[in-house]
Amino acid sequence: MTTLLQVTGLTKQFAEHRVVDDVSFLLEEKTSTALIGPNGAGKTTTLSMLTGLLKPTLGSVKMRAGDLRANIGFLPQYPQFHPWLSAVEFTEMAARLNGVAAKQAKMEAQKTLEFVGLGNAEHKKIATFSGGMKQRLGIAQAIVHKPKLLLLDEPVSALDPVGRREVLDLLKGLQQETTILYSTHILNDAEEMTDQLLFLQNGRLVEQGTLREVRQRFDEQNYVIEFDTEEEAKLFASSSDRVKGCYVFVALINEEPTMKELLQRLSECPYTIRKVERQTASLEEIFMKVAKKA
Amino acid sequence: MRGFSVLLQKEFREAWRGWKFLWIPLVFALLGMNDPLTNYYMMDILKAVGNVPEGFEMLIPELMPVDLLQASIGQFQTIGLLIMMATFVGSISKERASGMATLFYIRPISFSAYFLSKFIVMSTVSFISILAGFTASVYYTSILYGTLDIGSLLASFFTYYIWLLFVIAVALMMSASFKTVIATTCAFTLIFLGQIVDMIVGIFWTVSPWKLASYGTLLIRGTMDMSDYWWSLSTTAICTIICISIGIVMMKRNASMVKI
Numbered sequence: 001m002t003t004l005l006q007v008t009g010l011t012k013q014f015a016e017h018r019v020v021d022d023v024s025f026l027l028e029e030k031t032s033t034a035l036i037g038p039n040g041a042g043k044t045t046t047l048s049m050l051t052g053l054l055k056p057t058l059g060s061v062k063m064r065a066g067d068l069r070a071n072i073g074f075l076p077q078y079p080q081f082h083p084w085l086s087a088v089e090f091t092e093m094a095a096r097l098n099g100v101a102a103k104q105a106k107m108e109a110q111k112t113l114e115f116v117g118l119g120n121a122e123h124k125k126i127a128t129f130s131g132g133m134k135q136r137l138g139i140a141q142a143i144v145h146k147p148k149l150l151l152l153d154e155p156v157s158a159l160d161p162v163g164r165r166e167v168l169d170l171l172k173g174l175q176q177e178t179t180i181l182y183s184t185h186i187l188n189d190a191e192e193m194t195d196q197l198l199f200l201q202n203g204r205l206v207e208q209g210t211l212r213e214v215r216q217r218f219d220e221q222n223y224v225i226e227f228d229t230e231e232e233a234k235l236f237a238s239s240s241d242r243v244k245g246c247y248v249f250v251a252l253i254n255e256e257p258t259m260k261e262l263l264q265r266l267s268e269c270p271y272t273i274r275k276v277e278r279q280t281a282s283l284e285e286i287f288m289k290v291a292k293k294a
Numbered sequence: 295m296r297g298f299s300v301l302l303q304k305e306f307r308e309a310w311r312g313w314k315f316l317w318i319p320l321v322f323a324l325l326g327m328n329d330p331l332t333n334y335y336m337m338d339i340l341k342a343v344g345n346v347p348e349g350f351e352m353l354i355p356e357l358m359p360v361d362l363l364q365a366s367i368g369q370f371q372t373i374g375l376l377i378m379m380a381t382f383v384g385s386i387s388k389e390r391a392s393g394m395a396t397l398f399y400i401r402p403i404s405f406s407a408y409f410l411s412k413f414i415v416m417s418t419v420s421f422i423s424i425l426a427g428f429t430a431s432v433y434y435t436s437i438l439y440g441t442l443d444i445g446s447l448l449a450s451f452f453t454y455y456i457w458l459l460f461v462i463a464v465a466l467m468m469s470a471s472f473k474t475v476i477a478t479t480c481a482f483t484l485i486f487l488g489q490i491v492d493m494i495v496g497i498f499w500t501v502s503p504w505k506l507a508s509y510g511t512l513l514i515r516g517t518m519d520m521s522d523y524w525w526s527l528s529t530t531a532i533c534t535i536i537c538i539s540i541g542i543v544m545m546k547r548n549a550s551m552v553k554i
Contacts, residue, residue, distance in 0.1 A: 044554060051400045054550050070402045076554050080393035082304075084311040096300045097401040141397060153554070 001028040002064065004179050005050075005149060009059035012045050012203075019045045021203040022059070027149070027196075032175055034190035035183040036287065037200035043183035044077065046200065047153050050181070065148055070098065073142030077153040079134060083127035087118055090126060091140050098145035112144045113137075116170060132163040139170060143178070150174065152182035156189055168192060187283040197283075199290050207290045211283070218286045222279040223250045223262065232271040249279075298407040301398075305415040314419050318377065322427030325374055329365035330434035333357060359439045363447075364511040366431035367454060370424065371507055375485060378423070378458075379465050382416050383478050386469040386545060393553035405546040409466065413538065416462045424454060442514060450510035453527070457506040460530050461485055463537035470545035503530040 005027040012020040020042040027033055035043050048054040050061055051074045065071055081090055091109035100108060113122045116136040121129070129137065135158065142150060155171065156164040172193050174180065184190050190197065197214050199207035207214060225248045227233040233246050242249040250262060266273065309315060332339065336354060340346050386409075389395040398408065428451050432442060464484055468477040492504035500522040509526060512518040 048550075048554050053396070053399060053552060053554065067402065069400070072400070074397075074400045076393065076396050078393065079397065080553075081397070082308065082394055084308060085304075089307075093300055093304060094397065094401070097297045097398065097403055099296075099402070 001031075003027070004029045004064055005181075006062045006064075007050070007059070008062075010046065010049060010056050010061065011058035012042075012049060012054065013057040019203050020049070020056075023200070023203075023205045024059075025196075025198055025205065025208060027179055027181060029148075029179055030176070031195040032171075032180040032182070032193050033196040033198060034194040035181060035198045035200060036185065036187065036190055036283075037183075038185060038291065041200040042203040043200055044153055045203075047074070047151050047181075047183060050151055063149070071148040073145065073147035073150045075135075075138045075142045075150075075152045075155055078158070079138035079141075081126045081134065081137065084125060086123050086125055087113055087129075087137055087140070088122040090137065091144050094141040095144045098147075100145055108144055109140075112140045115143075115173075116140045117166065132159055135159060135163070135167060136170075139167070143174065146177075148179060150178050150180045150182075152180065154184060155182055157184065157186060164189070187287055191283045199287070201291060206293070214286060215280065218289050223252065224248070224275070224277045224279050225250065225266070225273060226275040226277075228272055228274060236265075236269055236271065238265075246274075295404050295407045295410075297401070297403040298411060301403065301408050301411040302414060305411045309415050309419055314381065315422060318381065318419055319423045319426035321377055322370065322374055322423040323430040325369040326366045326427035326430035326432075327434050328369060330362045330431060330438055333362060333365070334434075334438040357439060359435045359442050360511060360514045362435045362439060363428075363431055363442065363450070363514065364508075366427065367507055367511060370427055370454070371489065374423075374427065375461060378420060379461065379481055379485065380478070382462060383465045383469050383481050384474045385412050385416070385466060387472065387474040387477050390548065390552045391474065395549075395552050396554055399549050399552055405549070406542050409470065409538065409542045409545050413462060413466055416466070417459055420458045420462060421455060424451070424458065428454075446514040446516070449513050453506055453510035453513065453523075456527060456530055456534075457503065457510075460503050460506075460534045460537070463534045463541065467537040467541035467544065470541040470548065501525040501529055503533055506530055 003026050007026070008024050010020055010023040011018065023042075023046060025033075035046065037043050045054065049056045050068075051072060052069050061068060063071060085093075088106070088109050091113055092105045095105040095108050096102060110119075110122060113119055116139050118133060118136050118140065121133065126134070126137065135155070139152075139155070142152070152171075156167050159167060168189060171180065171182075175193060191211070194211060196210055197208060198205060199214075207217075209217070225233075225236070227236065227246050227248070230243075230246055233243050233248050237243045237248045240251075242251075250257075252259065252262065266276065337352075340352075386395075389398075428447075432447065435442070465477075465481045468481040468484075471477065472480065488504045492502055496502065496505065500519070503526065506526050509518060509523055513523070
């Protein structure tokens with residue numbers, strides 16, 4: 001895998017306040033990265049610096065393929081369009097401003113609008129568009145010139161469940177061809193399409209890695225044991241275990257107790273065990289832990 | 295000048311679809327026909343209104359065609375400029391504040407191209423506007439009072455146009471530099487306060503952009519000191535170029551002010 005973007009020590013200071021503080025990461029080609037963090041963590045500021053709209057106070061953004069500005073597509077959280085243009089006019093203009101030749105631009109614009117599902121609205125004025133349609137048009141203008149890097153700021157947060165599903169599927173379709181970096185605070189979305197996670201909090205990068213790596217780091221190795229009745233569960237549980245209904249939660253923290261000990265307890269158990277399962281923390285749980293740790 | 299033709303097309307579309315090519319010239323045409331008509335029919339208007347006392351005598355000065363053109367230019371200078379500047383002064387700052395500029399600024403465009411495309415479209419709108427205004431004024435003047443020499447009329451027209459280019463450059467420079475409210479205040483102050491200052495203490499100098507509008511009519515009267523004229527014209531042109539240059543620099547510098 002080759003590195004597409006190298007971000008080193010990115011910092012943005014507004015007066016006294018450090019909005020982004022010493023953020024460094026790499027983006028590999030054709031991977032998706034989720035920038036996760038609570039509101040005000042500095043996600044949008046980080047993305048703005050990557051687009052070149054905002055000048056970093058310190059640090060650098062380097063793209064392997066040369067000029068950054070010519071090779072990115074950007075979707076702001078609330079994209080604003082000139083309402084008196086039609087969808088195809090806007091997309092064509094976007095393509096041409098990125099250097100696509102005039103003849104090709106119109107074709108590409110139509111193809112892209114078809115791809116994002118605006119094929120039959122391409123000649124309508126943007127003024128008449130709904131929120132979901134604007135978001136699709138926003139994606140169209142970001143991908144029409146086939147950029148190497150796609151930056152998306154909260155691409156699905158403002159959409160209803162149906163729209164969210166559709167846009168997520170759209171983005172999954174793009175994953176094969178481009179490198180994607182998107183910010184979100186909806187963790188289910190991140191769980192769905194991501195190779196790398198970047199946790200941002202108070203402007204600092206507090207955790208990063210693949211979903212698996214992060215999971216491993218934060219997994220406390222909880223095992224869930226299911227019994228037939230609540231009584232059985234209560235009788236089985238030792239003082240350090242947690243009981244909830246027919247379930248007993250056994251935590252193996254730092255090999256204490258060890259796996260062997262747990263298995264021994266299970267084998268000596270007189271009741272019927274319905275299920276033993278290793279519990280995987282959801283991204284949301286990890287998120288809460290990361291947030292607490294930081 | 296990357297993206298110039300695309301941006302120019304965008305600005306033209308915006309002005310066209312916002313009816314700017316229609317309503318601003320219409321305003322100027324109305325302003326232009328106002329003075330020849332009201333002056334000529336003054337007695338009739340007064341009679342029709344009906345409260346002229348018995349035996350009232352009024353001495354109406356003998357007006358030359360050039361006096362009426364001067365009066366029309368006076369109208370352009372106040373109401374005309376007000377409308378034009380109010381329309382143009384938000385051009386950059388409003389795009390920035392609304393976030394519409396974001397999707398343009400992230401692309402590899404040149405800010406000179408963006409600024410100049412706006413300047414060119416506004417110059418075209420104002421060219422058509424004063425063409426309508428001058429035509430209306432001269433048409434009624436020639437019917438009611440007498441004709442003007444076409445050569446000096448054209449010279450006066452283009453002199454006024456140079457002044458308007460300066461006004462547009464000032465408005466755009468302010469728009470690039472500040473938020474809309476401050477830009478409006480600054481542009482209006484510079485243009486209108488400049489006119490007042492030039493009117494009150496302007497006898498001490500003869501070369502200034504603010505004098506250009508009145509120099510246009512002096513050309514027709516034939517009482518213009520040509521060296522003052524040329525100096526004022528070139529000063530205005532240089533000021534316009536300076537304003538454009540500052541505007542481009544400020545537009546680039548303030549790109550990060552855009553709402554994301």
